[in-house]
Amino acid sequence: MVVVSLWEDLELSLRLDEVAFGYPGHTVGAAASFELHSGEVLCFLGPNGCGKTTLFKTILGLIDLQAGAVYLDDRSTSSCSQMHLARAIAYVPQQHDAYFPFTVLEVVMMGRSPHLGLFKSPTRHDEAIADAMLNQLNIGHLREEIYTRVSGGERQLTLIARALAQEPRILIMDEPTTNLDFGNQIKVLAQIKNLARQGISIIISTHDPDHAFQCADRVAMLKGGSIIAVGKPAEILTDDALQVLYDVRVKVMEVRIPHLHKLRRICIPLN
């Protein structure tokens, strides 16, 4: 089977140019440059504290850029309002504690915020969009459930539905599989691939190289605030590279999945 990299021909949606990121008085990372194309899944791998979340928040405009520029369709995002950004880029934060017992539907409808005027409440049209997103993620039955009482996997899917309700072109997901059981991890990864097929560009971070093999078109390795490599998973995620990244010895194996006639790479620790 010939692997065709579709994304190279597609339009550019996001570009980072020599971005330095961090908090006031404390620089986490510097010289981050990469491009993101339509319908592409770019997966960030890196050890704890390497700056993935900080980089993501910088792209989203939640933290001020320290240097460089982020371009959305060749327009610098520092000249965009938060409202304008939120129509293009949606964020799925890491699992978080919810404070108030909103229903799942209410949470998803909040994703309509960038499309609503300051004094407006969601309309039936917005509710229909929220319902469509719930159904797309197969959690339509949860709409009246209390968000704080559903399972971790259902919460993660709710946050993805909320991000989709923003109707974004770019989705940034911070460790969407962390804290999920095995089945839910696979369901979320499948949804990510599904969304990319619909043309949404996706940036995710994960702690599991296998997840990168399963869903990523390209991988970026982030260590100590620097992007040390970007490229296709099969080319970049080598034994040596993973050892440099995580400081453990691993073996990347290629396995044949019999009845699918597919080769799949997996990462096996050697300790």
Added chain:
Amino acid sequence: MPSIVKSNPRRMRLRSSLWISIVLLAGIILFSCLIGRYSVSFREFVIISVSHISGTPHDLPIVLETVIFKIRLPRVLAAVLVGAALAAAGATYQSLFRNPLASPDILGVSAGAGLGAALAIFLSLPVGAIQLMAFVFGLGAVFAVYGVSRIVRGHDPILVLVLAGVVIGTLAGSCISLLKYLADPYDQLPAITFWLLGSLNAVNTSDMLVTLAMVGVGIIPLHLLRWRMNLMSLGDEEARALGANTDALRVAFIMAATLITAAAVSISGVIGWVGLMIPHVARLMVGPDFRALLPTSMFLGASYLLAVDDLARTIAEIEVPLGILTAFLGAPFFLWLLSRSGRTWN
């Protein structure tokens, strides 16, 4: 088709909760007009009300009309106004700071207003000036708290704001203690103490109209931005990722809630616990959506403070300060709420 069928029970529950709180308030208002040292029967109340509105004469004692329209009704309306105002401010602070303990006290509004009033009494200023000082110092306390939280950057902004509120509140409390220490023990000290305990005893109609106007001005932005408040209760970063201008919204909400609080405190003195307790109860009834939470809190707050004020003026020969009763009722209620579920806002 299925969505409409499914969403109906929740909407009906919301609507019925709101109606229950409206009917409850109407019932307590009626009851409050009847009870007191000079008790009025329901029949007398109806006859006098009808004759007052239609202008037809009645054969009941004229003192009844004075009791109802000159004494009882202004006080009842004041309790309704102050209760609704404190509950609205409390609901706003709790949603905004994502903190169930947030209340008008959190930003030092009450302590600041108390200091302003105590200072005015200490300087033997007239009643109008006492209210003005209460209002100005209440707003001043919030500006001080907000200013401190702006200067101390690089920390969790909510935490800094709450801690700054504690510091400014404590400082204001110390200044009040100093004024009490220096005050004339026969004249000023009882006045300061009584004011700090909270009471609706001395409310008059013109003060109430000013307060009503200020509370109204504060409610307008809360009502217009009612859905945006739901975003704010997700936390700063998530709200911004959803496109909200959180800095501007936070200032608008704080200003509105503080105006409402200071306006209420300026006629009633310091009445605690209402702004903390009532939004909890309202949230248990209608959930956290601010569009339902705000009106429900206001109706419940009005009912609650009115009922407590009825107690305050009938429970004993002398009038019991309102602030003491709200604390006596509020503290055990809150403990009960806490023990019922570890996270009562959940």
